[in-house]
Amino acid sequence: MPAQPPLPPLLAPYVSALPPSSLTLLSSVLGATGNWLILRYLYSALGAPTGDAAFGLLGGESGRKRKVVLVSFLRGWEFWRSEAKRLGLDLARLTDKRQFAFVDGLSELFYTPATLPPSSQTTPTTSGPAPSRTVLPVRSQPGPVPARGGPQPAPAPARPTPNNPYQRVQQQSRGPGPVKQLHLTGTGVQALDALENDISSVIKQLKTPVTPGEEEPEILLIVDQPDLLLAATGPAKGIGATEMGEWIMGLQQNVHATVLALSADSPLIHNAAESAHQPSTPLEMESAAFAIGSAHRAQMVLQLRNLETGAARDVSGVLRVSKGGAWGQVDAGAEDKWEEREVLYFVQRDGGVCVFGRGE
Amino acid sequence: MAPTSLSHRQTHNLLLISKLLGHRDTASPLTLLIDSLEQPATPLIKEYIRRAKISKVHVTLIAFETLKPIDGVDSFIFARRKNPSEIAKEVGAAQQKTSTSPSTRRLILIDSINPLLRAQRANAHFHLPTFLSSFLLPSSPSAPKGDTSLVVNFHQDVPNPPIRSPYQPSPLSTLSFLATTVITLHSFSHILAQKAARDRSLAAPVFGLAEEQDGVLLGRLDKPIGNEFAQGIVLEMEHRRRSGRGVLEWYLLPPASSYPPNQLKEIVTLLDDHPLYRPPEDPGAQEGEEEPQSTFELGLTDRQRKEREGVVLPYFDAQQGNGPGEGGRILYDMGEEDDFDEEEDEI
Numbered sequence: 001m002p003a004q005p006p007l008p009p010l011l012a013p014y015v016s017a018l019p020p021s022s023l024t025l026l027s028s029v030l031g032a033t034g035n036w037l038i039l040r041y042l043y044s045a046l047g048a049p050t051g052d053a054a055f056g057l058l059g060g061e062s063g064r065k066r067k068v069v070l071v072s073f074l075r076g077w078e079f080w081r082s083e084a085k086r087l088g089l090d091l092a093r094l095t096d097k098r099q100f101a102f103v104d105g106l107s108e109l110f111y112t113p114a115t116l117p118p119s120s121q122t123t124p125t126t127s128g129p130a131p132s133r134t135v136l137p138v139r140s141q142p143g144p145v146p147a148r149g150g151p152q153p154a155p156a157p158a159r160p161t162p163n164n165p166y167q168r169v170q171q172q173s174r175g176p177g178p179v180k181q182l183h184l185t186g187t188g189v190q191a192l193d194a195l196e197n198d199i200s201s202v203i204k205q206l207k208t209p210v211t212p213g214e215e216e217p218e219i220l221l222i223v224d225q226p227d228l229l230l231a232a233t234g235p236a237k238g239i240g241a242t243e244m245g246e247w248i249m250g251l252q253q254n255v256h257a258t259v260l261a262l263s264a265d266s267p268l269i270h271n272a273a274e275s276a277h278q279p280s281t282p283l284e285m286e287s288a289a290f291a292i293g294s295a296h297r298a299q300m301v302l303q304l305r306n307l308e309t310g311a312a313r314d315v316s317g318v319l320r321v322s323k324g325g326a327w328g329q330v331d332a333g334a335e336d337k338w339e340e341r342e343v344l345y346f347v348q349r350d351g352g353v354c355v356f357g358r359g360e
Numbered sequence: 361m362a363p364t365s366l367s368h369r370q371t372h373n374l375l376l377i378s379k380l381l382g383h384r385d386t387a388s389p390l391t392l393l394i395d396s397l398e399q400p401a402t403p404l405i406k407e408y409i410r411r412a413k414i415s416k417v418h419v420t421l422i423a424f425e426t427l428k429p430i431d432g433v434d435s436f437i438f439a440r441r442k443n444p445s446e447i448a449k450e451v452g453a454a455q456q457k458t459s460t461s462p463s464t465r466r467l468i469l470i471d472s473i474n475p476l477l478r479a480q481r482a483n484a485h486f487h488l489p490t491f492l493s494s495f496l497l498p499s500s501p502s503a504p505k506g507d508t509s510l511v512v513n514f515h516q517d518v519p520n521p522p523i524r525s526p527y528q529p530s531p532l533s534t535l536s537f538l539a540t541t542v543i544t545l546h547s548f549s550h551i552l553a554q555k556a557a558r559d560r561s562l563a564a565p566v567f568g569l570a571e572e573q574d575g576v577l578l579g580r581l582d583k584p585i586g587n588e589f590a591q592g593i594v595l596e597m598e599h600r601r602r603s604g605r606g607v608l609e610w611y612l613l614p615p616a617s618s619y620p621p622n623q624l625k626e627i628v629t630l631l632d633d634h635p636l637y638r639p640p641e642d643p644g645a646q647e648g649e650e651e652p653q654s655t656f657e658l659g660l661t662d663r664q665r666k667e668r669e670g671v672v673l674p675y676f677d678a679q680q681g682n683g684p685g686e687g688g689r690i691l692y693d694m695g696e697e698d699d700f701d702e703e704e705d706e707i
Binding site: 021023025027028029032188189235238239240241242243245246249250252253264265266269270272273274275280282285288289291292293295296297301303304305306308320322323324325326327328329330340341342 | 395397400402403406425426427428430431440441472474475476478479480515517518519521522569570572573574575576577578580581616
């Protein structure tokens with residue numbers, strides 16, 4: 001198979017021109033993950049040195065600078081940095097140049113250090129209504145903190161000395177690159193509000209011009225797998241599909257365009273359907289409602305799935321681009337002129353991706 | 361169906377749908393749209409707004425899902441993280457603001473009721489019928505009775521929230537009991553594919569989420585069967601009249617690009633009238649049955665037909681009964697063009 005440019009030509013129209021205040025849903029399954037596609041979004045917004053054809057395609061429409069905020073709940077900074085390097089994107093350098101910001105929702109989402117500076121976090125002992133204070137320590141114990149294999153023993157909030165990753169994080173957050181760590185405290189809408197504030201502060205930081213008189217940049221927000229947040233909290237903690245959807249809407253208000261990556265594996269989507277024979281669990285219902293509701297709100301839905309005919313040596317999966325429920329809501333003109341289509345893709349060993357039609 | 365009753369149904373039901381979409385004579389105070397990912401209600405909502413603009417109706421959009429106001433909406437109420445009572449208050453305030461203007465007809469659109477039904481904040485005190493009727497009833501008895509219609513969109517593929525009490529009906533049944541008109545949306549190309557399968561006695565195909573395929577949320581593609589004319593939305597309408605009688609009809613709404621935005625003439629047609637759904641009977645096919653293609657002239661001229669009818673066949677003669685053996689004879693009068701052959705025509 002011939003090598004294709006970092007942004008395959010078949011993919012370019014879907015990845016590069018996102019209409020303003022739009023939501024793009026990127027659904028993936030376990031066998032066909034969407035990391036490569038998120039990297040293509042990063043590349044189309046940040047990569048492509050001046051003079052490249054892809055850049056002309058981007059810059060021609062608005063002429064405004066593009067910046068990206070990546071919020072990842074399933075993968076850490078190291079993963080994204082090394083994967084982007086294979087595409088020729090130096091995320092650390094871009095962070096220094098304030099074109100890119102990474103928000104880490106994985107490392108310390110459920111870890112609330114007792115010695116946090118009060119400006120960034122309020123500890124549950126000093127604020128918040130009484131019920132959340134009594135409920136939180138009990139429920140957080142069997143949660144995903146031990147399951148992640150973290151080194152900390154069970155009473156995490158009471159640890160006297162912060163461990164090594166925490167120190168490293170503090171150094172990073174003091175450094176030039178805004179690698180922000182998210183912490184989930186409390187329950188329900190308040191907890192989501194705190195996360196939203198953290199992310200919007202990063203967005204605002206990126207928006208403020210470096211040199212005075214500079215035009216406000218277009219921010220692309222990529223939220224990677226926030227369904228982890230829903231799965232880890234759920235209705236018992238006052239977070240359901242509606243709250244998650246509204247949380248995404250709140251983030252959308254601050255940025256030019258939003259890309260939302262979610263899992264669409266069968267158990268997460270179809271077990272909650274009316275045709276299912278068993279009563280579904282709250283987790284199944286809430287994630288199905290969140291994913292389907294997001295598809296209703298999205299202008300474009302990119303669906304990744306396995307090849308129906310089984311595994312193949314030269315095909316990684318199928319990408320289907322469809323019009324979401326909100327398509328056609330705003331007459332966006334030329335930016336809405338794209339066709340639905342279904343293509344195959346192949347992720348090569350070096351991280352390069354070929355996108356081709358069936359039979360090509 | 362007799363042609364007269366078909367044309368009667370045509371005029372009657374087309375009048376009804378233009379009344380419903382244009383909100384004339386408060387034909388339907390509460391319209392429920394049931395959509396799915398396979399056919400979202402966005403084009404129909406835009407059509408509602410377009411018609412409201414033409415007839416100068418005040419449009420309010422209560423947005424649970426929409427981020428930016430759609431063109432043509434007069435007041436846009438962003439319902440994110442708001443209690444039902446707050447939403448009702450805001451809608452009332454938006455109406456107060458415009459009540460000085462002479463237009464009293466209002467249209468309130470709810471882009472999706474599902475987030476509200478699922479919301480954790482919607483506690484036990486939330487009562488859907490009360491919430492909906494708070495928009496329709498005037499805020500105070502002294503206020504002028506406005507002419508308000510409510511259009512509520514419901515995504516049928518989003519799973520229903522768990523029912524709080526086993527004796528409580530599901531939100532969809534509550535809504536469909538309350539609604540005066542229920543419009544279910546289908547994609548035209550899917551309807552055609554299902555009809556084609558039914559015509560051949562095959563199981564109708566399913567699309568999108570109903571396929572239950574791993575990783576498939578949406579099945580719709582622009583040109584699934586290579587048919588560029590299969591665009592548009594099929595509306596399955598159930599209208600409940602005040603008398604209690606229901607009207608069921610299937611309509612087709614063409615895509616917005618196929619008519620100018622200020623078109624006044626009705627663009628919705630009956631689904632049965634669409635050539636792709638019910639192809640007109642091919643006139644060539646019937647002629648072909650009578651006259652197979654041949655180099656011979658197999659037809660009859662008028663004169664030939666008349667003469668053929670005049671021929672008395674032998675068995676008629678035999679029935680006259682002039683004695684045994686007499687009746688079955690072939691009687692033949694020689695014409696001018698016959699020439700007598702002794703060997704064959706021996707009598």
